[in-house]
Amino acid sequence: MVVLKTGLGERLISNDVEGKAFSELPVIDLQRLQGTNEDRKALAAEIQEVGPVFAISVERSPPGSSAIASGFFYISNHGVPQDVLDNAFGQAKQFFSQPMEKKLEIDQSKGNSFKGYVPLKGENVDPESRGDMHEAVDFGPEQGAAMSAEQTSGNMWPSAEDLPDFRPAIERAINEILALGQRLFPLFALALDLPEDFFADKLKNPGSAMRILHYPPQYGPVDTKEIGIGAHTDYECFTILAQHGDVQALQVLNSAGEWVQAPPKEGTFVLNIGDQLQRITNGLFKSTVHRAINRTGQDRMSIPFFFGLDYDAMLETLPSCVSADRPAMYEPITAGEYVEKRMKETYVKAPKAEEVKAPKAEEVKA
Numbered sequence: 079m080v081v082l083k084t085g086l087g088e089r090l091i092s093n094d095v096e097g098k099a100f101s102e103l104p105v106i107d108l109q110r111l112q113g114t115n116e117d118r119k120a121l122a123a124e125i126q127e128v129g130p131v132f133a134i135s136v137e138r139s140p141p142g143s144s145a146i147a148s149g150f151f152y153i154s155n156h157g158v159p160q161d162v163l164d165n166a167f168g169q170a171k172q173f174f175s176q177p178m179e180k181k182l183e184i185d186q187s188k189g190n191s192f193k194g195y196v197p198l199k200g201e202n203v204d205p206e207s208r209g210d211m212h213e214a215v216d217f218g219p220e221q222g223a224a225m226s227a228e229q230t231s232g233n234m235w236p237s238a239e240d241l242p243d244f245r246p247a248i249e250r251a252i253n254e255i256l257a258l259g260q261r262l263f264p265l266f267a268l269a270l271d272l273p274e275d276f277f278a279d280k281l282k283n284p285g286s287a288m289r290i291l292h293y294p295p296q297y298g299p300v301d302t303k304e305i306g307i308g309a310h311t312d313y314e315c316f317t318i319l320a321q322h323g324d325v326q327a328l329q330v331l332n333s334a335g336e337w338v339q340a341p342p343k344e345g346t347f348v349l350n351i352g353d354q355l356q357r358i359t360n361g362l363f364k365s366t367v368h369r370a371i372n373r374t375g376q377d378r379m380s381i382p383f384f385f386g387l388d389y390d391a392m393l394e395t396l397p398s399c400v401s402a403d404r405p406a407m408y409e410p411i412t413a414g415e416y417v418e419k420r421m422k423e424t425y426v427k428a429p430k431a432e433e434v435k436a437p438k439a440e441e442v443k444a
């Protein structure tokens with residue numbers, strides 16, 4: 079076991095690379111989201127239940143804590159049409175297949191809002207690691223807010239001459255998944271025994287981002303300090319993750335500190351809880367530690383959508399999550415300030431990226 083430092087404290091993790099085989103991880107069927115109040119309450123109860131069964135965290139919990147939901151499940155019947163995701167992945171493949179100089183036309187360092195292209199090893203989510211073995215391109219909702227006065231909200235798009243269908247496909251995916259996040263949030267309110275619309279005034283313009291990731295395969299012995307994406311928690315309230323095809327790479331930390339595989343499941347997204355929900359619930363909802371290692375020999379793509387509160391909303395501990403033996407653990411901070419701080423930590427530690435190349439199978443074998 080080794081200690082992982084996350085943005086919200088330390089967690090113990092095993093240093094096994096392969097991870098435990100996939101065993102029953104919960105699938106929550108969202109069909110009933112459109113149903114009666116009773117249907118939605120029953121769904122919220124399912125979200126409460128995944129906590130104790132799939133307690134992800136072995137973090138040193140405060141006295142008297144009991145995780146309501148520790149944060150990792152699949153969602154089915156989510157209402158995002160499959161063709162929206164297929165088109166987004168199709169366009170993503172075309173984007174990543176371009177020559178490096180084309181991709182660097184929208185290099186993230188050209189803007190100041192964490193949007194645009196990030197080459198292999200251009201970021202590093204785990205401070206103990208040496209850079210993540212993926213390339214990525216980041217976008218936000220077109221009408222999105224900036225995280226802080228220092229920043230803009232602007233997206234950078236590849237040229238319409240090179241990739242004419244890219245922007246419409248990606249914007250459609252952003253809009254659909256953003257709307258799914260808005261539909262899901264009331265369930266989390268219900269799971270906290272709050273009125274469904276409790277968070278509505280903090281979700282007028284959710285501080286959100288959608289990434290498209292490409293993980294080249296890694297061969298031979300894999301150093302856990304140089305994997306697809308190092309062990310980390312996400313910064314927002316929850317992440318809605320689409321995985322492309324049938325390529326297994328995502329691993330989630332279970333309560334024993336072991337890595338459990340989370341393979342793609344047709345027609346589902348993976349949903350994991352992030353730091354903002356952990357903060358406002360005073361740790362009742364756990365921000366799930368996860369990572370990705372692509373050892374399949376195939377290229378992998380995924381699209382995480384990070385759904386957070388409005389950047390100007392205050393992350394304040396809910397009074398119902400505080401008690402005499404469970405004092406508030408986190409200082410109030412705006413959602414934008416929190417995400418910006420975590421993003422800056424992620425990018426500054428990465429090595430300079432220009433010349434990092436994915437290893438080829440034959441080079442490793444030689």
Ligand SMILES: O=C(O)CCC(=O)C(=O)O
Pocket residue numbers: 289291307312319327328368369370380381382
């Ligand atoms: O690609 C994946 O499966 C996970 C991506 C991820 O954890 C992230 O971008 O935060």
Ligand SMILES: [Fe+2]
Pocket residue numbers: 310311312317368382
């Ligand atoms: Fe993540």
